[in-house]
Amino acid sequence: MDKKDCLIIKKIIKKQNKIEYDYEANGKWKELLNMDEKMYIEYDMNIEKVPDSIAAVPFLCNVLPISFVFNLGIFVDEIDKSFYECIPEVKKGYIKIHPKIPMLGKIQTKRIIENSYTKKTTGALFSGGVDATNTLLQHIDEKPILLTLWGADVTLDDESGWNIVKKHHISVAKEYGLEYSFMRTNFRSVLNMSALTNYVFEKENGEWWHDFQHGIAILGHIAPIAYLKEMKTLYIASSNTIESRGIIACASDPLIDNYLKFASCKIIHDGYEFNRQDKVHNICNYLDKTNKKHIPLRVCWKSSGGENCCECEKCYRTIIEIIAEKKDPIDFGFNLTEDKRKKMMKRMPKIDLVKYNFANYYSDAQKRFLENYTEEETPSDLKWFRIFKMKNEKPKYVNFFERTLKKIKKAVKRIIIRK
Numbered sequence: 001m002d003k004k005d006c007l008i009i010k011k012i013i014k015k016q017n018k019i020e021y022d023y024e025a026n027g028k029w030k031e032l033l034n035m036d037e038k039m040y041i042e043y044d045m046n047i048e049k050v051p052d053s054i055a056a057v058p059f060l061c062n063v064l065p066i067s068f069v070f071n072l073g074i075f076v077d078e079i080d081k082s083f084y085e086c087i088p089e090v091k092k093g094y095i096k097i098h099p100k101i102p103m104l105g106k107i108q109t110k111r112i113i114e115n116s117y118t119k120k121t122t123g124a125l126f127s128g129g130v131d132a133t134n135t136l137l138q139h140i141d142e143k144p145i146l147l148t149l150w151g152a153d154v155t156l157d158d159e160s161g162w163n164i165v166k167k168h169h170i171s172v173a174k175e176y177g178l179e180y181s182f183m184r185t186n187f188r189s190v191l192n193m194s195a196l197t198n199y200v201f202e203k204e205n206g207e208w209w210h211d212f213q214h215g216i217a218i219l220g221h222i223a224p225i226a227y228l229k230e231m232k233t234l235y236i237a238s239s240n241t242i243e244s245r246g247i248i249a250c251a252s253d254p255l256i257d258n259y260l261k262f263a264s265c266k267i268i269h270d271g272y273e274f275n276r277q278d279k280v281h282n283i284c285n286y287l288d289k290t291n292k293k294h295i296p297l298r299v300c301w302k303s304s305g306g307e308n309c310c311e312c313e314k315c316y317r318t319i320i321e322i323i324a325e326k327k328d329p330i331d332f333g334f335n336l337t338e339d340k341r342k343k344m345m346k347r348m349p350k351i352d353l354v355k356y357n358f359a360n361y362y363s364d365a366q367k368r369f370l371e372n373y374t375e376e377e378t379p380s381d382l383k384w385f386r387i388f389k390m391k392n393e394k395p396k397y398v399n400f401f402e403r404t405l406k407k408i409k410k411a412v413k414r415i416i417i418r419k
């Protein structure tokens with residue numbers, strides 16, 4: 001491997017709770033990384049005892065998809081054995097999800113280090129939404145450590161947004177007697193996202209962060225914590241199901257996540273067998289079988305006050321899913337006042353579900369709704385939902401025309417961004 005085209009990790013600086021990476025980008029790497037910023041992560045615990053071979057994992061996971069897609073080399077002095085050995089399997093997952101793109105690239109190292117420990121704890125990446133809450137409750141007996149990255153969905157400049165997330169997660173952890181851990185990371189901004197997306201957009205209409213990056217890059221951040229806490233299993237909640245395979249190319253998929261390993265920790269892409277309505281069903285069931293009065297969900301990304309706004313599509317969707325289970329949305333963190341409910345029932349039937357790819361969610365909710373309510377039991381403001389048509393019933397030529405127009409619009413947007 002020629003170092004001229006390699007990304008070389010020169011030094012991993014570990015100081016108290018912070019890991020910083022000093023690296024040299026050569027050749028094509030210079031175009032694909034944002035060279036004005038070096039990657040760092042701040043943990044909420046001292047990480048000085050983490051060996052370099054583990055401390056390298058978050059950085060390597062962040063750049064590995066680039067190495068695969070662009071056939072580029074990475075050089076690092078020391079690498080964790082489990083992680084090094086899982087890379088060919090992870091690559092196979094990428095090949096299955098993106099069959100049009102050859103996955104190549106190579107990692108070279110001087111030393112492969114075995115980092116094993118007696119397995120003790122489990123961890124779960126946590127966002128507070130339906131997927132993550134389902135995973136948490138399904139594995140609550142294992143007392144998972146709740147793990148959240150600031151810098152993934154919430155940007156680093158959005159301090160008030162982050163404080164809301166943090167407050168919610170701490171209260172969930174307290175409610176269930178769990179440990180939690182937060183980290184602050186600039187992993188997204190060290191990549192040249194527009195160059196990466198432009199490339200995969202040309203190849204397969206793709207988008208870098210969602211289709212290639214987020215799963216592995218987020219999971220990699222947990223390696224130092226896994227080492228310190230002797231973690232045996234790390235859960236990442238699924239957003240998709242087997243039905244979406246081949247339709248949605250998502251970087252977080254069992255074909256990738258379940259093969260990723262570091263030290264003595266294995267990853268489980270959890271809940272793939274459940275659709276969103278099933279997950280809401282599981283959460284409602286948990287409420288029934290325990291003495292809990294509330295299970296607050298945090299699904300809304302629109303509200304600045306931190307509560308679910310009860311006015312956006314995501315809130316509407318979750319509210320209707322909860323109602324379909326014959327439960328009260330108020331018990332799940334939705335302050336659905338009479339006024340808001342009225343507004344919702346007026347607006348909802350007009351949302352173009354097909355346009356936003358939401359139709360499946362609503363047809364699952366409708367199915368459950370029809371199972372749970374007879375005509376007489378149906379609340380008067382929800383009669384419309386019994387007969388609401390989810391599927392796109394426009395004539396075929398209209399669909400074709402709309403799809404083509406959308407493609408042209410997307411392509412023009414890309415050209416403008418590139419200029």
Ligand SMILES: [Zn+2]
Pocket residue numbers: 299300301302303308309310311312313314315316
């Ligand atoms: Zn909302």
